[in-house]
Amino acid sequence: xxxxxxxxxxxxxxxxxxxxxxxxxxxxxxxxxxxxxxxxxxxxxxxxxxxxxxxxxxxxxxxxxxxxxxxxxxxxxxxxxxxxxxxxxxxxxxxxxxxxxxxxxxxxxxxxxxxxxxxxxxxxxxxxxxxxxxxxxxxxxxxxxxxxxxxxxxxxxxxxxxxxxxxxxxxxxxxxxxxxxxxxxxxxxxxxxxxxxxxxxxxxxxxxxxxxxxxxxxxxxxxxxxxxxxxxxxxxxxxxxxxxxxxxxxxxxxxxxxx
Amino acid sequence: xxxxxxxxxxxxxxxxxxxxxxxxxxxxxxxxxxxxxxxxxxxxxxxxxxxxxxxxxxxxxxxxxxxxxxxxxxxxxxxxxxxxxxxxxxxxxxxxxxxxxxxxxxxxxxxxxxxxxxxxxxxxxxxxxxxxxxxxxxxxxxxxxxxxxxxxxxxxxxxxxxxxxxxxxxxxxxxxxxxxxxxxxxxxxxxxxxxxxxxxxxxxxxxxxxxxxxxxxxxxxxxxxxxxxxxxxxxxxxxxxxxxxxxxxxxxxxxxxxxxxxxxxxxxxxxxxxxxxxxxxxxxxxxxxxxxxxxxxxxxxxxxxxxxxxxxxxxxxxxxxxxxxxxxxxxxxxxxxxxxxxxxxxxxxxxxxxxxxxxxxxxxxxxxxxxxxxxxxxxxxxxxxxxxxxxxxxxxxxxxxxxxxxxxxxxxxxxxxxxxxxxxxxxxxxxxxxxxxxxxxxxxxxxxxxxxxxxxxxxxxxxxxxxxxxxxxxxxxxxxxxxxxxxx
Numbered sequence: 179x180x181x182x183x184x185x186x187x188x189x190x191x192x193x194x195x196x197x198x199x200x201x202x203x204x205x206x207x208x209x210x211x212x213x214x215x216x217x218x219x220x221x222x223x224x225x226x227x228x229x230x231x232x233x234x235x236x237x238x239x240x241x242x243x244x245x246x247x248x249x250x251x252x253x254x255x256x257x258x259x260x261x262x263x264x265x266x267x268x269x270x271x272x273x274x275x276x277x278x279x280x281x282x283x284x285x286x287x288x289x290x291x292x293x294x295x296x297x298x299x300x301x302x303x304x305x306x307x308x309x310x311x312x313x314x315x316x317x318x319x320x321x322x323x324x325x326x327x328x329x330x331x332x333x334x335x336x337x338x339x340x341x342x343x344x345x346x347x348x349x350x351x352x353x354x355x356x357x358x359x360x361x362x363x364x365x366x367x368x369x370x371x372x373x374x375x376x377x378x379x380x381x382x383x384x385x386x387x388x389x390x391x392x393x394x395x396x397x398x399x400x401x402x403x404x405x406x407x408x409x410x411x412x413x414x415x416x417x418x419x420x421x422x423x424x425x426x427x428x429x430x431x432x433x434x435x436x437x
Numbered sequence: 438x439x440x441x442x443x444x445x446x447x448x449x450x451x452x453x454x455x456x457x458x459x460x461x462x463x464x465x466x467x468x469x470x471x472x473x474x475x476x477x478x479x480x481x482x483x484x485x486x487x488x489x490x491x492x493x494x495x496x497x498x499x500x501x502x503x504x505x506x507x508x509x510x511x512x513x514x515x516x517x518x519x520x521x522x523x524x525x526x527x528x529x530x531x532x533x534x535x536x537x538x539x540x541x542x543x544x545x546x547x548x549x550x551x552x553x554x555x556x557x558x559x560x561x562x563x564x565x566x567x568x569x570x571x572x573x574x575x576x577x578x579x580x581x582x583x584x585x586x587x588x589x590x591x592x593x594x595x596x597x598x599x600x601x602x603x604x605x606x607x608x609x610x611x612x613x614x615x616x617x618x619x620x621x622x623x624x625x626x627x628x629x630x631x632x633x634x635x636x637x638x639x640x641x642x643x644x645x646x647x648x649x650x651x652x653x654x655x656x657x658x659x660x661x662x663x664x665x666x667x668x669x670x671x672x673x674x675x676x677x678x679x680x681x682x683x684x685x686x687x688x689x690x691x692x693x694x695x696x697x698x699x700x701x702x703x704x705x706x707x708x709x710x711x712x713x714x715x716x717x718x719x720x721x722x723x724x725x726x727x728x729x730x731x732x733x734x735x736x737x738x739x740x741x742x743x744x745x746x747x748x749x750x751x752x753x754x755x756x757x758x759x760x761x762x763x764x765x766x767x768x769x770x771x772x773x774x775x776x777x778x779x780x781x782x783x784x785x786x787x788x789x790x791x792x793x794x795x796x797x798x799x800x801x802x803x804x805x806x807x808x809x810x811x812x813x814x815x816x817x818x819x820x821x822x823x824x825x826x827x828x829x830x831x832x833x834x835x836x837x838x839x840x841x842x843x844x845x846x847x848x849x850x851x852x853x854x855x856x857x858x859x860x861x862x863x864x865x866x867x868x869x870x871x872x873x874x875x876x877x878x879x880x881x882x883x884x885x886x887x888x889x890x891x892x893x894x895x896x897x898x899x900x901x902x903x904x905x906x907x908x909x910x911x912x913x914x915x916x917x918x919x920x921x922x923x924x925x
Contacts, residue, residue: 228876250879259880266877270895279891280881287882319895320877336881 179204179375180225180344185236187217187224187400194220196400197236202344205372209386209411210379212397213419218379219263221397222346226260227253240344254280255287259342261333263349263379268320273332274302276320277339284340305338309365327358334365345369347378351385363388383415396422472529478502481630484529488599488633491606501619501629508623514786515815515847516755518728521693528631528664591647593677594639598666601637608639612670616699616736616763624695625732632666632697640675640706649905651680665696671706673739680908682713692717694753696731704739704766709747711904715915716752721810723782726754733760737769737795745772746789747903749912751919754783759817761790764798764826771800774900776912778919779812779844788818788835788849793826793859804835805897808844809920815847822859830860837867838896840889840920890917 180202187195194217202208212218224231225238227250238245245253268276281301282292293301302316309331321329330350337345347366351359366389370376378385386394386408394410395402398419403426404410414422472480481502485495510521588595594605601609619629640646671677694716700708710733719726729752735744746760756779762771773789791800806814816835837846846867854861870892878888894901894913901909 226880229872249885250876251882251884254880254882262877262880266871266873268874268877268892268895270898271891272895276878276881276883276891279883279887280878283884283887284882340881 179241180377181237181239182221182225183237183239185221185224185238186234187220188232188234189220189230193234194231194400195224198397198400198402200395200402202375202377204343204375205370206393207370207376207378207389207391208393208395209391209408210377210395210397211381211383211411211414214381216398217400218397219348222260222348222377222379225253225346226250226258251283252287254340254342255284257343259337259340259345261330261337261345261347261350263352265321265324265329265333267322267324269322271320273318273320274298274316277302277336280340302335302339306335308338308368309335310361311335326353327355330354330362331358331365334362334369338365338369341374343374345374345376347376347380349379349381351380351382359385360388383411386411398423398426401426472527474525474527476502476523476526476528476631480528484631484633487529488602490599490602493610494602497614497619498630501626502631504620505623505626505630508620508626510623514757515813515817515849516757516784516786518755518784521728523627526693529633587647591644592641593644593646594637595650596637598632598635598637598668601639601668605637605639608670609637609668612699612701613666613668614699616701616734617697617732622732624730625697628664628666628695628697628732632664635666635668635696637667638669638677638679640671640677642672643674644672645675646677649678649680651682663692663694663696665694665698667696667698668701669699669708669710670701671703671708671742673704673706675703676707678709678711678905680711680713680905682715682908692726693728694730696733698731698733698760700733700735700744702735702737702739702742702744702766702769705741706739707743708735709745709905710735710760711908712746712748712750713908713912713915714748714750714752714756715919717754718752718781718783719754721781723754726783727752729753729756729758731758733758734763735761735771736763737766737771737798739769740766740795741768742766743770743772745774745903747774747900748776748787749900749904749908749915750775750777750785750787751915753785756783756785756787759788759790759819761792762800763792763794764800764829765794766798767795768797768799769795770798772903773800773802773804774903775804776807776897776900776916777805777814778807778809778916779814780809780919782811784813786815786817788816790819791821791831793820793822793829793831796825796827796829798826798829800829800831802831802833802835803899804833805900806835806837806846807840807893807896808837808846809840810844812844813847814845815849817849817851819851819853820861821853822856822861824855826856826859828858828860829856831862833861833863833865834899835865836896838893839867839869840893842869886920889920893920 182198182200185195185198198221210218220231225245233246240256278298285292306313306316311331321332324332350362354362378389391408394406394408396404404422472483478499481498485498614629617625620626638650669679700710702708716727716729717725737744744762748760750756760773764771771791777785777787779785788804789802802818804816806816808814814837818833820831822829835848839846848865850863852861874892875885875888878891879885893916901912904912
């Protein structure tokens with residue numbers, strides 16, 4: 179489904195990603211872990227189409243289509259969803275109204291009938307339960323005056339409503355207390371489906387106790403240094419990231435010698 | 438309201454406006470009786486004679502004119518424009534009336550009706566649409582007035598001011614110029630000398646006007662300054678909601694519009710005055726467009742009277758106006774809610790004055806300025822608490838939103854407090870429309886243009902909520918049409 183091939187990305191002339199290769203199949207849950215500044219969030223943002231990143235080499239295809247050639251909204255219509263690390267406040271714009279505009283723009287793009295107000299309200303009432311989001315949040319301004327935890331729950335709620343086929347969760351666990359983390363994780367687990375891929379960007383193993391990944395990748399210095407199953411995450415938890423870096427450096431020098 | 442056809446500014450879908458062409462840009466070919474350019478006492482005598490005015494009004498005009506000649510043009514506003522040659526303006530233009538003018542729509546020039554159709558103001562439909570009476574001003578002279586019967590039954594007078602001069606001279610003479618005196622300012626003096634028409638409203642004691650009153654102004658004849666004069670009187674305990682909306686045809690030369698609006702409120706009276714202004718803003722290089730230099734003032738003479746100004750200003754090359762409230766009566770209330778949008782080379786210097794004189798008077802100011810392109814935007818507001826205004830309160834909030842990095846926003850708040858018991862609150866913000874906000878919306882599947890509209894309308898919400906329902910819908914559409922192509 180999603181294929182990231184030799185992706186190089188710079189921000190304001192500084193190289194952030196140095197040749198990422200990643201393949202994500204339908205229904206798979208991948209965790210991307212790594213130290214601060216390793217490029218994890220950059221990867222998620224480049225896939226979603228945020229401005230300000232320069233792709234200097236490589237490609238990102240989704241269902242065989244060139245994602246990088248699309249506008250952010252077109253990627254959303256193709257089923258790409260990004261749960262923001264820092265959800266944005268938009269004062270005066272009703273949460274429900276924005277979401278309805280998003281859902282209907284996508285339906286329109288796919289030649290489907292737009293949902294009317296009543297159908298939409300039924301949909302969001304049902305989805306709000308998933309992350310225990312109070313009804314009153316639906317009619318408030320987008321993230322306006324929400325606490326950190328409420329904002330993150332709102333992200334997962336939006337994911338539930340938009341039903342993406344590829345969900346990128348950018349540090350969704352950051353800033354959550356243990357109860358909020360549990361609620362958010364339950365919401366994500368409820369949204370796991372065999373035709374929906376999930377990519378979680380996180381610092382901590384903690385989130386992976388709740389949402390069990392099929393694959394774990396270690397991203398450092400703009401490269402994926404190691405990939406494995408969930409046991410890799412546990413190893414990282416106990417040993418940190420340095421041994422992975424060292425191992426990768428050894429491999430590299432060994433390769434250099436053999437050439 | 439499910440029929441948008443009656444609205445002058447939102448008839449078409451945004452797709453119709455590709456390239457930001459001004460949608461109301463056409464000129465109606467109609468025989469006009471237009472004076473040659475120039476201003477002197479003879480011109481004023483001519484206007485007065487044309488209108489068959491009594492001598493007191495002619496003298497009033499002449500006095501204003503003489504005063505105007507002693508005044509100098511003000512230049513303190515934060516706007517730039519070429520000097521105006523007042524002698525190159527024609528001060529009178531009226532559609533030629535056959536006989537004594539139309540008695541009903543059937544007698545109105547079909548071409549004129551066609552113009553309204555193009556603008557989306559089908560008067561015929563308006564007659565059927567219950568609740569809104571229209572006094573349509575076309576080139577300074579009102580040619581059609583509807584719903585007169587129903588208003589008459591309630592005792593409400595709603596007519597062109599020229600008609601009021603003939604039919605209700607005692608009311609006009611009693612109140613005209615008492616809120617905005619002839620020598621109040623340069624443009625008010627000019628207006629007093631040469632005003633050609635406008636609206637007159639009188640709501641008798643204790644009467645709640647049975648419908649919302651609306652006037653659609655329209656500038657048509659080339660090089661004709663528009664000098665509207667509006668006078669609204671709400672007698673004790675009366676209530677009226679008045680809507681004013683404008684569009685204008687496209688042309689090259691700058692047109693001066695210097696209107697005066699006077700509101701008089703007696704004890705317990707209430708007036709809600711809403712404006713949607715969408716005059717031709719000029720082209721991308723700032724060529725053409727209307728100069729909108731307006732004096733609007735409400736005088737809350739009575740105790741517990743309440744006035745609210747709501748304005749949505751998206752048009753004109755230059756907007757220079759401060760709808761103001763003189764809170765004379767004890768416990769009187771003044772409100773000002775404003776959205777002003779400037780794009781391309783548009784400039785606006787707008788705000789309000791709240792003059793607290795009576796005890797426990799209260800005022801609220803909510804101003805939202807949006808600047809895009811090379812637009813310049815200034816909020817200028819005065820809150821004055823006089824010595825006598827025991828326990829007065831003011832709340833001011835002015836927010837600016839910038840779209841792009843070639844526009845500007847400025848805030849000039851003036852506060853004068855002469856009574857220590859006053860309570861003053863002031864909040865001001867300036868923000869740039871965030872890349873983050875745009876990306877957030879786009880990531881949810883909303884196109885960039887729709888996202889901008891959504892964010893701007895959210896920003897304006899506090900003000901739009903004050904508009905009558907159908908105007909609020911219209912205002913939303915107006916912002917969308919106005920912002921087309923402003924981003925990206």
